[in-house]
Amino acid sequence: MALTIEEAQAQINCGIWQGRFQFVHNGHESVFKSALSGFNEQFVAIVNPNPQVLVDDSFVRFDKRLNPFNYFKRMLLWKTIADHEGQNISIAPCWHARKSISLENEFLPYHSEDNPGRCWIVPIGQDDNERRKEADLTSLGEIVCDSNYGEESISCRGIAASLVRQYFENKQWDKFNECVPVCVQELTRLLATNNDPYTYKIVPIIDDMIDFASLQSAINWVEQGENRFIVIAISVGVENCSQWWYKSATRLKSHYTFYQKSKAIKNIFKKLSVSNYLITPFLFKRMILVEFIHIRRHFCRQVEILNG
């Protein structure tokens, strides 16, 4: 049985607003503002993070043609919306939570029956699909709360992402603008045509280590110009990149989860008053190769980059 949003916010520390967000529209933003923002810790979980790799061909919504934005672009859009609203959110990938929650545990706060740590927000009143979503998540031991869909304005309730994509493809900008949050209208248009207006410096965190010289350089760079972002790329170990969405992450030499490391990084940036940053995973495949270049000839790992 789903909790009400008020019960959930009072009992559970972390709220998760999940979706494919292809495209992000006013309905998504409305739930973000009305339901998610009341939780102490706020997560936007981006479903189907790498749309170029088909997860499940029985699930029509994962069809590549319906999923134009990769993970990074959707993360950037949500970061923009959150900054606009003055909210400090976390963004995490989510593979297909209705079927299985395994790799997601690396990115989300710890949760168990005895120690409930997170709650999934679902607009249960929207349609049968959302009701099934509630049932699926509950059967996996997760807590679900109702976003109060019925309370949303009619204009928000009438929006579907497929409609927004159609407006975009037909260049019906007036209608498009009616559906997409003002703060990301231009950015959505740019990203959808592969025109990213920002530049990035990527600082890797491998295992539990960060190179402070790189961090220092990135912070100096971001403070010296406009339209710049630091990307903190945290390594995540996976068994097999070709089917990684269902495989549990192995942490290599890391003692901490992605979630713990990203929280620590957020603390550092908060103390330094730096807000132009994004935190994203990149995947380490467990493949050992010998590094000949280095004088000590030690073993190292192959890296695969999460492009989605």
Next chain:
Amino acid sequence: MPSSRNSKWLINSSLKYAYGLEACLGYQNIEEVSNVFVDEANLQVFIVPEIKQMTKEVTSVEQEIKNLKDKIEYFLSLHMMLSTNDEKQLCDMFVDTPNELERLLVKIKYNVVSVGEATEIYRNIKKQWDNK
């Protein structure tokens, strides 16, 4: 990840071989950050959930920054409300300085600036304060 057209990986030159990152990224899109050798002991230092700081002594410049911050804060607290026009002007001029100094202390704490760079920034602020 962002497109390689508008992004660069920052990799310390003394770390770049350690994980085969450079090879995997195709030797492109990489900016070497420093030629300074990072010793192995320092590589072991990083994260716990509440941030394990890099352990180091409080430097004299940190102490000096704290002293200057206290001095300015004391001045602001004395003159912010009841003061002459000149004093008010000074308050306006230095009202953000304690926060600036606090940020500088945090930057030193997490090695975001070197002690040398911090000293230079501190000296500039101190000079403005002494000449007020």
